[in-house]
Amino acid sequence: MAGARLTNIALASPAGVANDEILIVVFIRGGWDVLSIFPPLAGADRSYYEAARPTIKVPVSGTGAAIQLNSQFGIHPALAPLQNLYQAGKMNVVLATGLQDDTRSHFDAMEYIETGTPGIRATPTGWLTRHLSSSPGLDASLLLPVLSAGVQTPTSLLGDPKVIAVDTPSSFSFQGNWRYTNDQRMALRHIYTGNTWLDAAAVETLNALDIMENAAIGAYTPATGVTYPAGPFGDTLKTIAQMIKLDLGIRIATVDIGGWDTHQYEGTNPAGYLSNLLAIFAGGLAAFYQDLDGAGAQNYTSRLTMVAMSEFGRRFKENADQGADHGHGSAMIVLGGNVNGGRVLGSWPGLSAAQLYQGVDLAVTTDYRQVLSEIVSGRLGNPNIGAVFPGFTMAPLLGIVKARPAFNYTALIPSVLK
Amino acid sequence: MSKKPKPDLSRRDALLVGGLIAGAALAEPLIRLATPENFPAPDTAPQKQTQQNSPSDLPPLPPLSVIALNRLAYGARPGDIDAFNALPGASPAIQLQAYVDQQLNPSAIDDSVFDARLNSANLTPLTKTLAQLWNDYYVNITVSGIANYNLRLPPVTAVRTATILRAVFSKKQLFEVLTNFWHNHFNVFGWDYDYASATFAYYDHEVIRANVLGNFRQMLEAVGASPAMLFYLNNYTNRATGPNENYARELLELHGLGAENYLGTVPASSVPLDATGRPIGYVDEDVFAVAKCFTGWRVNDSSTQSGVVNDGTFLYYPAWHDAAAKTVLGHPIPANQAALKDGRDVYDLIAAHPGTGRYIARKLCRRLISDNPPQSIVDAAAAVFTAQKDAPDQLKQVVRAIILSNEFMTTWAQKVKTPLEVSMGILRATGVDFTTISDAFFWTFDRMGQPFFGCRTPNGYPDVREAWLGTMSLLNRWGLCNTLLGGRISANGVTWSVDMVSQTPTVAQTPAAIADFWIQRILGRPMYPASSRDAIVDFISQGRNSGFKMTAAETTDLVPRMVELIMMCPDFQWR
Numbered sequence: 002m003a004g005a006r007l008t009n010i011a012l013a014s015p016a017g018v019a020n021d022e023i024l025i026v027v028f029i030r031g032g033w034d035v036l037s038i039f040p041p042l043a044g045a046d047r048s049y050y051e052a053a054r055p056t057i058k059v060p061v062s063g064t065g066a067a068i069q070l071n072s073q074f075g076i077h078p079a080l081a082p083l084q085n086l087y088q089a090g091k092m093n094v095v096l097a098t099g100l101q102d103d104t105r106s107h108f109d110a111m112e113y114i115e116t117g118t119p120g121i122r123a124t125p126t127g128w129l130t131r132h133l134s135s136s137p138g139l140d141a142s143l144l145l146p147v148l149s150a151g152v153q154t155p156t157s158l159l160g161d162p163k164v165i166a167v168d169t170p171s172s173f174s175f176q177g178n179w180r181y182t183n184d185q186r187m188a189l190r191h192i193y194t195g196n197t198w199l200d201a202a203a204v205e206t207l208n209a210l211d212i213m214e215n216a217a218i219g220a221y222t223p224a225t226g227v228t229y230p231a232g233p234f235g236d237t238l239k240t241i242a243q244m245i246k247l248d249l250g251i252r253i254a255t256v257d258i259g260g261w262d263t264h265q266y267e268g269t270n271p272a273g274y275l276s277n278l279l280a281i282f283a284g285g286l287a288a289f290y291q292d293l294d295g296a297g298a299q300n301y302t303s304r305l306t307m308v309a310m311s312e313f314g315r316r317f318k319e320n321a322d323q324g325a326d327h328g329h330g331s332a333m334i335v336l337g338g339n340v341n342g343g344r345v346l347g348s349w350p351g352l353s354a355a356q357l358y359q360g361v362d363l364a365v366t367t368d369y370r371q372v373l374s375e376i377v378s379g380r381l382g383n384p385n386i387g388a389v390f391p392g393f394t395m396a397p398l399l400g401i402v403k404a405r406p407a408f409n410y411t412a413l414i415p416s417v418l419k
Numbered sequence: 420m421s422k423k424p425k426p427d428l429s430r431r432d433a434l435l436v437g438g439l440i441a442g443a444a445l446a447e448p449l450i451r452l453a454t455p456e457n458f459p460a461p462d463t464a465p466q467k468q469t470q471q472n473s474p475s476d477l478p479p480l481p482p483l484s485v486i487a488l489n490r491l492a493y494g495a496r497p498g499d500i501d502a503f504n505a506l507p508g509a510s511p512a513i514q515l516q517a518y519v520d521q522q523l524n525p526s527a528i529d530d531s532v533f534d535a536r537l538n539s540a541n542l543t544p545l546t547k548t549l550a551q552l553w554n555d556y557y558v559n560i561t562v563s564g565i566a567n568y569n570l571r572l573p574p575v576t577a578v579r580t581a582t583i584l585r586a587v588f589s590k591k592q593l594f595e596v597l598t599n600f601w602h603n604h605f606n607v608f609g610w611d612y613d614y615a616s617a618t619f620a621y622y623d624h625e626v627i628r629a630n631v632l633g634n635f636r637q638m639l640e641a642v643g644a645s646p647a648m649l650f651y652l653n654n655y656t657n658r659a660t661g662p663n664e665n666y667a668r669e670l671l672e673l674h675g676l677g678a679e680n681y682l683g684t685v686p687a688s689s690v691p692l693d694a695t696g697r698p699i700g701y702v703d704e705d706v707f708a709v710a711k712c713f714t715g716w717r718v719n720d721s722s723t724q725s726g727v728v729n730d731g732t733f734l735y736y737p738a739w740h741d742a743a744a745k746t747v748l749g750h751p752i753p754a755n756q757a758a759l760k761d762g763r764d765v766y767d768l769i770a771a772h773p774g775t776g777r778y779i780a781r782k783l784c785r786r787l788i789s790d791n792p793p794q795s796i797v798d799a800a801a802a803v804f805t806a807q808k809d810a811p812d813q814l815k816q817v818v819r820a821i822i823l824s825n826e827f828m829t830t831w832a833q834k835v836k837t838p839l840e841v842s843m844g845i846l847r848a849t850g851v852d853f854t855t856i857s858d859a860f861f862w863t864f865d866r867m868g869q870p871f872f873g874c875r876t877p878n879g880y881p882d883v884r885e886a887w888l889g890t891m892s893l894l895n896r897w898g899l900c901n902t903l904l905g906g907r908i909s910a911n912g913v914t915w916s917v918d919m920v921s922q923t924p925t926v927a928q929t930p931a932a933i934a935d936f937w938i939q940r941i942l943g944r945p946m947y948p949a950s951s952r953d954a955i956v957d958f959i960s961q962g963r964n965s966g967f968k969m970t971a972a973e974t975t976d977l978v979p980r981m982v983e984l985i986m987m988c989p990d991f992q993w994r
Contacts, residue, residue, distance in 0.1 A: 030876075103683040105703055106672055108878055152868035152891045159885065166889035168866065173894065176863070177901030181980040184958055185987070189897075191954040192988050196476040199835055199989050202888035209890045259875060264665040265653045321661025322653060327668065359684060 020138030020382040022304045022405075023245060025254050025289075026129065028115075028155060029282070029311035031261030032107060034325055035332040036317065036363065037275060038077045039096060039345075040067050041352065049352040053318040057267045057325070065269070070094070074345050079279035082287035083336075090342035091290070091302075093401060095372050097330045097350050099313060099365035105327040107262070110312035114369060115156035117390045126160035128373070129253055132389045133161060138382035143250030144212050150237040150256045157255060162201065165209040169236065170218045170243055175210060186210070216247050224299070227292045230284040234258045238289045245293065245301055258282055261311060265322040282309075286336060294338075306337035306380050306402060308372065314363050317352065330363030333372050339380060339403040346399045371396055379404040478947040478993060480831050483511035485943045487518055489836075489994045490787055491822065492592030494844030497922075500943045512828060519822050522593035523632065523815050533589045540584060540854045542577040549621040549646070553731025557617035558721075568612040575609040575619035579871045580856055582623075586843040587851075597631045597818065598623075599839065600786050602872070605642045605674060606879035607651045609872030614650035614718065618731055619872070622647040632815040635779065636770035636808065639674060640763065644733045646718045652877060655718045657710065659741035667710035669877045671701050675769035677778030687746070697772055698749045708745040712752060712761035715740030735759050748772065776804035780817065782882070787821050789833035790883045796826040832993040835884045838867035840994065841896055845903050845986055848941050851917045863902050866895045900986040904979050919978045920971075928968045930960040937982055942990050951988055958984055 040059040041047050051058050059067045059077055067075030068084055074096070076083070086092040102119040104110050113119040117128030126134075133139060133147060147164040149155060158164045167173050175182050186207065193203035221243040229235035234256070241254045260278055267275040286307065293301035310333045315325035330350065336342075350356050350364035358364040370390045377383050378395075379402045386395060480486075484503035488495040508514040521528065544552060552574055560570040585595050607615050607622060615622070626645045630638035642648050643666070649655040654666035672678050680700035682690055687705060690698040717734040719727055727734065735758050744754040745761070748768045752761055769775055780800035784792035803820045807813040821827060836844065842864055845851075861870070868887070874880050887896075906914055919937075927936045934956045938946055946952040956965045959981045969977070985991060 103685070104681070105668070105684065105706075106678055106681055107876070108672070109678055109681065149889065152866065152889060153886065154889045164889075166891040168891055172866075173891070175894065176898030177983070178905055178980060181977075182901070184961070185897075185901075185980065185984050188954045188958045188984055189987060191957075192951045194950075195948070195989070197832075197989070198884065198888070199992060202890075202893060203989075206890040206893040210894065262665070264663050265656065319661070320663050321658050322656045322663050324653075324663065326664040 020136070020405075021140075021252070022306065022380050022382070023252055023254070023301065024376065024381060025241060025256065025305070025307040026157060027286070027307060027309040028111075028157075028255065028257050029261055029309060030107075030111065030257055030259040031263075031311070032110075032313045032315055032327055033261045033311040033331065034263055034267065034275065035096070035311075035314040035330070036325075037267060038080065038279065039070075039094060039332050040075055040077070041073065042067060042069060042075045043073055046349075046352040049317075053352075054325075055319070056269065056323050057319050065272075070345055073349070077276070077279050079276040080283045082280075082283040083334075086287060086290060086336060087343055091338065091340055092334060092336040092342045093340055093344045093346055095333045095335065095346045095367055095399065095401065097347050097363060097366040098310070098333045098369050098372060099329060099331045099367075101365065101368050105313065105329070107312055107327070112156055114310070114312060116159070117157075117370065117373075118392070127155070127157035128389055129157040129255070130159060130161040130164075132377055132381065132383055133163070133253065135385040135388035136381060136383035137385075139252065140250070143252065145209065145244070145249040146252045148241060148244055148251050148254040150240050150254060151233075155255050155257065158253075162205065165205070167213075167240060167244065169240055170213065170247075171220055173210070173213045173218070212249065216249060218243070218247065223288070223292045224295055227288050229288045229292075230281045232281060234281050234285045235288065238285045239292075242289055242292045246299075258285075263315065263324045264320070264326060265324040267324055269323070286334075290336065302338035304338065306335065306340065306376055308376060309334040309336075310369060310372075317357055317362055328362040329358045330365045331369075333369065335372065335376065335401050337380075337402070339405075341400050341403055346401060367399065368393070368396070371399065372401060375399065375401045478832050478990065480829065481944045483515050483828060486828065486831060487515055488592075488943075489844075490827075491519070491522065491596060493586045493595065493840055494847045495943060496847045497850060497940065512823075515828065516823055519593070519819060522591070523819060525591040525594045525632075528590050530590045533585070536588055536854055537581060537584055540580060542581055544574040544577040544620045545581060545624065547620065549618060549625070549732055550730040552618050552621055553646075553729075557614065557731060558729065571612045571617045572610070574621075575616040575872055578609070578619050578623045582871060583843070583856055584854065586839075587846045593818075594628075594631060596786075597814075598628055600783065601627050601631055601638070603874075603879035603882070604782065605638075605648065606874050606877055607647045607872070608875045609647075611651070614655075614720075614731075615647040618646045621645070630814070632812060632818075634809070634811055634813045635775075635804070636766055638814075639670075639766045639770060642674065643670070643713070643762070643766070644716065646720075646731050646733075649716065649718050649733075654713055654716055655720070657714050657716065658739035659711070659714045660739075662707070662710040662714055662741070664706055664710040666713060668706045670765075671706060671709060671769070673878055675778075676701055676772060676774045677782075679778055679781075680772075680774035687749070690749075692749070693773065695773065700774060701748060705747055708747045708752070709765050711741040711743070711745055712747065712765045716759075716762060771805075771808055773801070773805055776801040776808075780804055780821075783817065784821055784826075785882050787818070788827050788830050791833075793826050796821060796824045799824065833884075834994045835887055835992050836994050837880070837882075837887055838864065838869040838892065838896060838899075839871075841986075841992065842867075842899055842903070844991070845900060848986070849904060849917045849919065849982065850922070851903065851915050853915050860903075863895055863899050867892045867899070896992075897987045900983045904983050917979075919982055920974050923974065923978060929966050930963075930969060931956050931965040933969065933974070933978060934959055934981065937978070937985060941982065941985050944990075946988065946990050951990065955981060955985060955988075 037057060037059055041050050042061055065078055068078055068081060069075045083092060100110060100113055100119050102113055112122060115127050116124035118124040145165055147161055149158055149164050149166040151168055152166055154164055154166050175186060190207060193200045221239060229239050237256045241256060245251050263275060267273060290302060293305060311331050313327060313329055314331040315328040319325050348366040350366050354360055370393045374386045374390060374395050375398055377389055378386060382405060484500045488499055503518060506514040506517040508517055556571055556574055560566050589595060609615055609619050622645050626641045630641055652666035652669055653663045657663040672681055682700040682702050684703045687702050690702060693699045715736045717736045719730050719732045719734045721729050742755045745752040747765055750768055752764055781797045784797050784800060800817050800821050804817050807816050869880055906916055923933055923936060927933045938952060959977050
């Protein structure tokens with residue numbers, strides 16, 4: 002990437018200022034079809050788009066028409082729940098994001114993104130792990146700073162000794178005969194005392210159990226008027242909201258939404274598979290934001306940033322199954338109380354044959370690490386981008402978030418905003 | 420925008436040594452926080468650094484009987500360790516060979532007691548042909564004029580029940596362990612209410628089990644032509660007018676050559692050749708060509724083409740096939756070949772490629788030995804794989820070479836049991852007697868993150884310890900010990916129970932004696948470190964001096980809880 006490079010020093014956090022910002026990382030697994038989700042609405046690109054996707058294109062008008070974001074781009078109508086947040090300046094979209102690596106493998110791409118070291122498989126830690134271990138603004142005494150909502154912990158948190166995985170908080174309990182479970186737990190404390198990885202995991206689990214029990218977690222009632230979509234994605238977001246409101250010190254949480262590998266039957270708009278999935282995705286994010294957007298002490302959105310990303314986008318040209326195969330360029334959504342919202346960001350590479358990556362895919366013009374680095378430095382107060390993303394140098398800021406006042410970050414935003 | 424230079428193929432190749440994970444979104448099991456100072460520069464492949472426990476922290480190597488029964492079986496049932504020790508042979512290594520040769524010849528094992536139990540479970544989908552399954556569970560699901568999609572599930576439900584019964588009660592343990600390995604390797608999400616669930620009994624029996632000890636090339640084609648896989652990876656609609664690459668990509672990346680041999684999007688012409696004259700790996704051009712080779716590989720389903728029989732069997736449909744010439748892995752596929760020949764050529768090329776041998780060998784070693792198996796045994800197993808590529812018992816020979824290696828016999832505690840292994844192990848060790856399984860079991864089991872045939876992504880469940888050590892997974896693992904043995908699981912009105920008091924010898928009357936009996940019975944060896952045994956004795960003594968004689972009421976109350984506790988300990992969790 003050409004252009005001036007910022008030194009990390011420019012974004013340094015004042016020493017001793019604790020940072021209570023919350024970051025939620027939503028991983029969209031399977032490779033979301035950004036060209037159906039953020040379709041081009043006008044110009045030559047619209048013509049290329051309609052020619053490449055005769056059956057799965059999102060129309061400009063009529064039934065199932067895209068919702069217009071600006072003169073050039075829209076969003077899929079199933080993302081309607083996010084429209085208000087966009088218009089209120091709480092959300093923006095970065096187009097043509099992705100990996101500076103040439104894989105079209107789900108599993109390679111996810112791993113590269115989550116380790117934060119594209120092209121290197123063997124990295125022993127995730128990017129969030131390295132953020133947590135290098136962040137000067139994180140209060141070390143927090144009880145539960147890192148939450149993985151679900152059973153499996155994602156690679157972005159690989160190697161983090163503090164992450165806890167929770168599916169539903171009220172069921173985070175030690176099952177057994179009530180008369181003896183305390184004795185069993187005490188015995189486990191005496192037994193898991195070695196220095197092995199298994200001992201470490203067991204102690205972490207026993208500690209988390211103590212904290213969660215102490216918090217006396219019951220059933221969760223979201224804020225008035227908030228309804229999460231049914232299913233695992235809504236449930237896990239609900240879990241995160243509940244955990245945040247318990248004030249146990251959650252600073253980072255991860256959540257997955259799967260099912261995006263649409264080689265087949267995306268469905269014609271407005272009905273169909275992709276529409277249903279997008280409705281769950283958008284409904285979940287909107288409900289979560291609203292749930293945390295209370296007044297006074299119940300307001301968490303003022304310190305909330307959410308970022309949603311996928312391992313890649315899909316092939317520009319549809320296949321014969323009303324789907325699209327694995328592609329390259331993707332898109333990211335950033336949402337939160339201090340986002341420079343209501344904007345479509347990034348440099349649009351175009352959809353002519355010459356502009357496509359290898360002639361077939363949306364190109365990547367913004368390294369996904371740029372987006373994450375702006376959040377990490379601008380909101381989370383961690384200037385050590387070199388530790389979080391080794392070997393990566395930030396490009397000029399896209400201005401994705403409003404920097405916390407200490408950073409004098411807004412002045413650095415160049416005029417590349419669309 | 421400046422792009423990163425094209426990947427350096429030699430660097431990719433160097434990464435082969437590091438191994439790759441089998442699972443989604445989980446990398447190598449390493450715990451070492453990187454700092455800017457010690458993080459390697461991005462253009463150098465970092466050295467693998469498995470977290471090292473100092474030798475005093477690791478448990479000592481247990482007897483070979485314990486290693487074998489915890490890695491080649493779902494744990495020891497009462498009497499299994501004695502039976503191993505009674506095998507002919509002057510040393511444990513020779514006894515291991517006798518054990519493995521028995522286990523790798525499963526048709527010669529008298530399993531009649533288990534067979535009777537399985538028969539009594541009345542799992543009727545297991546007795547049906549593919550066409551019958553299709554008719555009974557795919558086509559005929561309408562009740563009173565309304566389609567009831569739950570009627571698509573009995574085959575996968577029956578396979579799940581049979582899988583658990585076999586894991587717990589069958590003597591053909593290594594066959595079951597390997598069946599699980601291959602199911603996971605050729606993963607199909609079984610609960611789709613569609614082609615896979617309705618035909619899952621066929622997929623399990625005729626596709627996976629029929630080839631577990633057989634030939635990899637044959638297995639590839641059996642999988643690729645099965646309705647479950649054709650549907651799951653969308654090949655059943657793959658046609659010349661707009662190929663669907665889903666199956667082709669995963670065939671190369673997951674089933675065959677493996678991601679360790681994927682070189683990305685560089686031109687095929689730029690890929691170096693190996694010593695055998697083959698490209699050292701595959702690129703996206705190969706994926707595109709393979710997708711074309713499999714156009715027209717379909718299922719006889721309800722699609723409305725003339726001549727199609729709706730019976731769920733395989734269909735080669737020439738009208739959808741792209742008959743143009745292609746090149747796959749540097750090998751020309753001529754135009755207008757005979758029916759099926761394009762796809763079969765692809766299977767031949769994949770099965771014969773040395774990269775496939777290394778990938779499959781590494782994955783088998785990862786299952787049977789350790790998360791990062793030594794390169795020496797991977798190379799040795801890969802050599803067998805390649806040398807025996809046409810042998811009808813190729814996979815049996817590969818497995819035998821791995822198990823009878825020094826690496827197998829001298830490795831311990833590099834892995835933790837998966838949820839499946841630990842739960843089957845509990846049921847085996849304690850002798851729970853059952854033939855039906857209630858949902859109550861799955862409520863806890865599934866929350867450990869490994870529901871049967873429930874992995875939605877085609878890479879299957881991860882086979883590295885990091886995947887199973889999360890707080891939720893461990894908590895439910897401990898909970899399962901209590902649930903399974905605490906009288907909390909009932910099915911058809913019968914509570915799963917096991918009388919641990921009557922299994923305790925009458926001479927063991929004090930807490931210490933009872934604890935020592937059950938530690939040996941469950942673990943087959945003393946606990947490590949010795950202080951763990953003290954904690955067990957303290958538990959059953961309930962804080963009293965451990966030399967007293969326990970009353971009947973106390974043993975009834977405390978022995979099951981103590982056995983649960985032993986199973987929560989690291990000595991039961993290592994493998």
